[in-house]
Amino acid sequence: MHLEMEQQEGEEDEYDGLLLLLPQMTGWVSSPQQNRRVYYTVLVILLLSLSVLFGMTKHTNTVDNERAVMWKVAADDDWLLETSQPVQVFLLAGQSNMVGFGSVQHLHSLIIEMGNYTHLVDQNDQWRVRSRVRVVLPSLKEESLTVGLGFNESFIGPELGFGWTISESLPNQNILIIKAAWDGYSLAVNFRPPSAGLGNYTNFRHKPFDDEKYGAAYREMLSIVNQSLEALAEPYEIKGFVWFQGWADQSPQKNSEYKTNLVYLIQDIRRALHSPDLCVVIGECGQYRGKPKDQENLQRVRDAQKAVTELFPNTSQLVDARAFTHENRTEHYNSGFHYHGHADTYYDIGAAFGEAMLKLMGVREDNHSG
Ligand SMILES: *[C@@H]1O[C@H](CO)[C@@H](O)[C@H](O)[C@H]1NC(C)=O
Ligand SMILES: *[C@@H]1O[C@H](CO)[C@@H](O)[C@H](O)[C@H]1NC(C)=O
Ligand SMILES: *[C@@H]1O[C@H](CO)[C@@H](O)[C@H](O)[C@H]1NC(C)=O
Ligand SMILES: *[C@@H]1O[C@H](CO)[C@@H](O)[C@H](O)[C@H]1NC(C)=O
Ligand SMILES: *[C@@H]1O[C@H](CO)[C@@H](O)[C@H](O)[C@H]1NC(C)=O
Ligand SMILES: *[C@@H]1O[C@H](CO)[C@@H](O)[C@H](O)[C@H]1NC(C)=O
Numbered sequence: 001m002h003l004e005m006e007q008q009e010g011e012e013d014e015y016d017g018l019l020l021l022l023p024q025m026t027g028w029v030s031s032p033q034q035n036r037r038v039y040y041t042v043l044v045i046l047l048l049s050l051s052v053l054f055g056m057t058k059h060t061n062t063v064d065n066e067r068a069v070m071w072k073v074a075a076d077d078d079w080l081l082e083t084s085q086p087v088q089v090f091l092l093a094g095q096s097n098m099v100g101f102g103s104v105q106h107l108h109s110l111i112i113e114m115g116n117y118t119h120l121v122d123q124n125d126q127w128r129v130r131s132r133v134r135v136v137l138p139s140l141k142e143e144s145l146t147v148g149l150g151f152n153e154s155f156i157g158p159e160l161g162f163g164w165t166i167s168e169s170l171p172n173q174n175i176l177i178i179k180a181a182w183d184g185y186s187l188a189v190n191f192r193p194p195s196a197g198l199g200n201y202t203n204f205r206h207k208p209f210d211d212e213k214y215g216a217a218y219r220e221m222l223s224i225v226n227q228s229l230e231a232l233a234e235p236y237e238i239k240g241f242v243w244f245q246g247w248a249d250q251s252p253q254k255n256s257e258y259k260t261n262l263v264y265l266i267q268d269i270r271r272a273l274h275s276p277d278l279c280v281v282i283g284e285c286g287q288y289r290g291k292p293k294d295q296e297n298l299q300r301v302r303d304a305q306k307a308v309t310e311l312f313p314n315t316s317q318l319v320d321a322r323a324f325t326h327e328n329r330t331e332h333y334n335s336g337f338h339y340h341g342h343a344d345t346y347y348d349i350g351a352a353f354g355e356a357m358l359k360l361m362g363v364r365e366d367n368h369s370g
Pocket of ligand 5: 313
């Protein structure tokens with residue numbers, strides 16, 4: 001609940017700080033001293049229950065969970081050692097929905113019960129691992145493409161559908177996907193591109209942010225790209241950038257500058273990567289909201305995302321994530337702003353990003369540009 005509240009307000013990025021204030025805000029306590037006592041008590045109870053839970057789950061893992069998360073086999077297309085083709089590099093950036101909250105358990109049931117996404121498992125129902133596609137996570141950990149590269153091992157992000165789609169169409173090339181995505185990060189503050197200058201935002205205590213807070217994630221993203229490329233032994237080509245973000249920029253102040261910030265982001269990344277025509281795919285926020293006022297604010301972000309792709313008609317594509325949501329489904333694996341954790345939504349969004357990228361790269365036919 002508090003997460004949604006924090007993100008609706010759109011002004012605070014200090015998630016921990018909000019947790020600290022929670023007892024006071026909910027009226028449990030009145031003085032700061034009491035507040036601290038309640039906080040530590042809650043913390044101790046939380047840690048105790050976590051350790052109990054952890055101990056329990058270690059022994060009570062059902063067969064299904066094991067199947068859903070643990071079993072992985074390599075697909076028969078390893079990293080190509082004998083290729084003259086450069087490694088195709090894609091940067092995937094954004095906030096939590098780019099991190100990925102599609103439930104692996106749900107994906108497993110779609111395969112076993114519905115017969116969908118069967119290409120993701122082998123004949124023994126074990127997860128395939130596509131070693132020709134490497135994924136660098138924000139921690140700089142490098143993995144071969146498979147399930148469990150989302151928020152943690154239990155989740156997928158758009159990288160799965162994206163990587164699978166791209167690699168199917170580029171059978172003779174190695175692919176490197178670099179993920180630079182963090183939960184709750186805004187474009188106005190965290191990813192703020194240098195050309196946008198400093199912002200004028202305050203934290204949850206109504207104190208202005210320190211200057212270095214602006215663009216910290218932008219700089220981190222470029223550093224991750226730099227380190228990933230430095231580690232690469234083979235020649236490479238930076239082919240594309242996928243941006244899937246927006247929930248954290250819903251407040252009127254942030255959504256009013258979303259369009260200019262996103263244009264600057266694209267221009268600054270192209271300059272930094274020495275790639276003036278870098279293909280750009282923008283995922284249009286697809287979450288539905290309850291209240292009309294919130295709908296309006298999210299719609300402004302969506303409008304800005306669309307407007308930006310119109311400014312780069314030949315080198316960008318818009319993908320509306322709403323096309324892949326299942327709002328009326330009753331099984332939920334996560335919250336509404338994470339598309340209820342529906343694995344097909346995350347996979348399909350990623351696959352659509354891949355299709356859009358292939359069009360920009362000229363691999364796929366495109367009937368209408370832009
Ligand atoms: C897969 O999912 C889609 C959409 O939910 C559904 O229409 C289809 O029947 C399912 N099964 C297969 C085998 O594609
Ligand atoms: C992944 O994160 C979820 C949500 O925080 C948690 O419930 C789950 O235990 C985690 N799974 C693993 C494998 O760490
Ligand atoms: C920044 O915001 C504060 C409070 O909203 C306002 O008083 C101030 O004029 C703004 N400064 C700039 C440079 O926009
Ligand atoms: C990484 O950054 C260093 C220092 O700025 C630079 O010299 C190097 O060329 C960069 N490497 C790549 C692959 O961009
Ligand atoms: C986009 O491509 C079309 C057709 O190739 C061309 O006429 C147009 O000038 C290009 N626009 C830009 C902005 O590069
Ligand atoms: C979802 O349910 C609402 C309310 O019943 C309905 O108006 C809408 O058409 C449904 N959407 C889909 C995609 O079935």
